[in-house]
Structure formats: structure tokens, C-alpha cells
Amino acid sequence: MKVAIVTGASSGIGFGCATTLAGQGMAVLGTGRDPDRLAALERNCDRIATLAVDLTDDDAPAAITAAALDRFGRIDYLINNAGVGSPKPLHETDDASLDHFLGLMLRAPFRLAREVIGHLQPGSAIVNVTSTFAVVGGLRGGAYSAAKGGLTALTTHIACQYGPQGIRCNAVAPGVTLTPMVAGRLEDERFRKINTEMTPHQRLGRVEDVAATVAFLCSEGGSFINGQTIVVDGGWSSTKYLSDYALNSTWVAR
Template sequence: MTLTDTAHTAGTTDATDHPGRVQGDLMQVQHPELRDRVAVVTGAGRGMGARFAAALARRGVNVVGADIDAELMERAASGLRQENGGVTGAGEVVGAGVDVRDRDAQEALAQTALDRFGRLDIWINNAGVFPEAPVEEISVAQMQTTLSVNVEGVLYGAQAAAARMRPGGAIVNMASVAAVRVRRGRAAYCSSKAAVSHLTECLAVELGDRGIRVNAIAPGFVDTEMTRWVQDDPAALAKALDNVPLHRLGSPEEIVGPMLFLLSDSARYVTGHVLAVDGGSRHV
């Protein structure tokens, strides 16, 4: 699927392609009030982070994308600049190498956005890890890494953003349906995302005093590299889709839309909310 905003019918499937996979992009959604705002997106070198950066830039937002792999991030930023060359009013995209576990690095990242563009309005805590191990085999190192990246990274990013945002700023964290549903072999991941969900609520309460909104997105099964392990196993995919009331995977663009909503003025009275985008799977 491409990063274009071409209008198609959402929610349709093509039987000749992967079963349960959505074909085409969402109907185009514009939020003109986002134009000229400045955003930081972590984990933007690939996957959903790259799509968030692309969607924002195409709507006139200046974006600082960050990834632990600096070379990957620069290639992604360069690619987005080329793609957006023909998009009227597209925002600028720059890349930075950042380990979100490093609080000082996140502070420097926020300052980079301020120095480059003169303001900071949006922060998306997208960077994360997706470890797998049975409970009895979770190592100290794996648990520490998972909590450090998935939870501490969110906190440090929010701290860095809040110190530089003006009232009206918005922070969005990446939670997961795994925060409320158990997945065998994913105890470290599930517990970290449960922490992100509650941390989002805590941040919303405390940063609300500064006029900063904090929300989270909780995706379910989405067609990304992170779910390739189940998509490549027909039996596992069929079982997974049985637990999704809409009986299909979500498309990345179906995560982008809610993200843009939470960042927009349409959601200016929404804070402390964890928005499930999971095809209803949290209820099964």
C-alpha cells in the first residue's frame, strides 16, 4: 500500500490477494488547521512511524523524524522529501538518530525541532519493541529493554515535549489492544502497553494544567511488518481474524486517520483517552 492520499472505498477486500487484507487507502481526510505546525515522530524510520510522518508532512506539518537507526531515518526522510516534492504546501521532513531510552537524547530531539522550526506543537511517541517469549523464559534483559523503550521512552518524550510546547500542544502515544487482551508469549509487551495506557491518563491529568492534550492509539491487528508472523501462517491468520468482529486486518491508513483526528482541533476537548482502532477485537 502506498503513502498516497488517493480516495478509495475503505473496508473492501480483494479475494485475489491476501485474505482479510484491506485493499486501497482511506478516503482523503484533511485537517487544514495542522498546516505550519511542527511535529516530532519517534520510530519514524519505517512502519507506522514513517506513515505518520508522511501523512503530517502532506498536510503542511514540518516533521522531525527520529529513529535509533540514523541511516535508516535519513533515507526515510529523504524519500519523503522526494515524494512530497510535487505536493503543494507539503511540510519539511528532517531526520535524526535517537535512542528513546536516553532522556538527554530526547531532550536534544525536542530542541532540534525548536531550533529548526521555531516551535513544537505535536509529539508522537511511536518507537517501540515487540518481544516474544513464554513467561518462564522472559529474561531480565528482555524485560528491562521492553519497559525502557516502550514505557520510559514515552515518558521521556512527553517530558521533553511538554517543556517546549505552548498551550494547545498535543501528544499521542502508541498503546495497543494488547494492553487489555492477553497474547501468549507476549507478557512483556502486553504489560508494557498496559503501562503506556495508564501513563497516558496520568500525563493528561498533569499536563492539562499547561493546556497540553495527551491521548493514545491502541491498534489491533494491522497490516504491518509487526504482524507478518501471523499473516504468513494461514491457520494463525484465520484464528486471529475469528477474534476480530470485522473479520479482517486493519490497514495502516486506518491508524493514520484516528491519529490525525487526535492531533487536530476537532479533538481539542479530548484528552486522557486511549482510542482503540482494532476492529472490535478488544471485546472478543
């Protein structure tokens, strides 16, 4: 049985990834900071184990790796998903916020990948969940964009360095996805318009869209994909689309 580690698995995209991979027959170690939410994840499937841990702790990578090996005896896939939202633009970002974003979304996955890489065998893979803000410029991206952009660069390095050993690494870059973290932001009319009226699809992204893409990259079908970023955003980042509503609205001079 193949074994996957999924970080940030207590809710949202991480929860979806963990349950999707388990549903495809994998054993999964899901990590997060909320023991109650992790307990709910574990109840979904007997192939899922969980570990409550702060990824930014110095001993977190060793603890996560040991937990996976102790429980399942091997590691085949690492899904670096844990993240945080609601960033501020560069001029509003203080050092504490900068350190928090970089620590959780760049330093932590770097250190966990470094710990896990020695246990991966040919055919294994790492998937880093980045963002459309690592693909195009994003308003208010700030430290979030910097962290996700760094994770994209780490992805291509791992793909190049460890590809000859049969270890692949790719990134999945979701656009706005309907998760608890995003729900509050969609109440902001400006944020909602930027995403709904500029997406050439009939809906916003769902957790299942991202989880299915991650699962594909961990499948035989994705076994020759390496060093790539797959954007899951309904065309938001790759088109100049505007909805009929946006095109027929009254424009305000800049």
C-alpha cells in the same frame, strides 16, 4: 506551522504517521535508528526532518527536543510510537528482555514526554501508541503488555496533570496492523487465525488506519478529546466474534 515529533518513524506506523502529518501541513521531526530508512522518509516531503538516535540513550530526549527546536522553532505534538514486537510469556521472559521492552516502550516515552512538556503551549498534544494488549489480556504479551499498559497509565496521568494547561494526551491502541514487524508473525497459522477469524471486519488493520487516527487527535476535530484510548482493531478487542470458518471448524478438546 505546527510541529510534530514522531518516534520510530523509519518504518511502519511511525513512517505512516510522519507522512500523514506532513501531508496535512505540519513540519515533522522523525526519529529512528536506521539512517538509510530515515533518509527515505525525509525524501517524502520537504517538511520532514529526521534524527538517527537510540531512544533508550540517556541523552536522547534532550537531543530530540533540541533538534526539533533548532530546525522548526517550536513543538506542538509528540507521537510516542517506537516499539518492538515478538514478546514471550511471563515465565519465558528473562531480565534482559524485560529491561529492553520496558526501556524502549515505557521509560523512553516517559523521559521524552518529560523533556518536551515544558515546550508545549495550549492546544498542543501528546499521542502514545499503545496496543490492544494494553486493553485486553494477550497471549504471550509478557513484557510487551506490561510496557504498553504502563504507557496507557502514563497517558491518563498526563491528561489529568497538564490538561488545565491546554495540553492533551491520548493513546491510540492498534490491533494487528500490516507492517514489516507483523508480516512474519502472520505466517504463523495460529497467530493468523486468532486475528483474522476473530475480527468482525473484512480485513486486518493498515498503517493508514492508525496514522489517520493519530492525525485526528492532533487536529481541531480532536481538540476536546483527552485521557482516552482509541482502539483501532476492527472490533477484535471489543466483541466475541468468530468467523463462519471458525464456527464450522473441528474443535479440539482442551
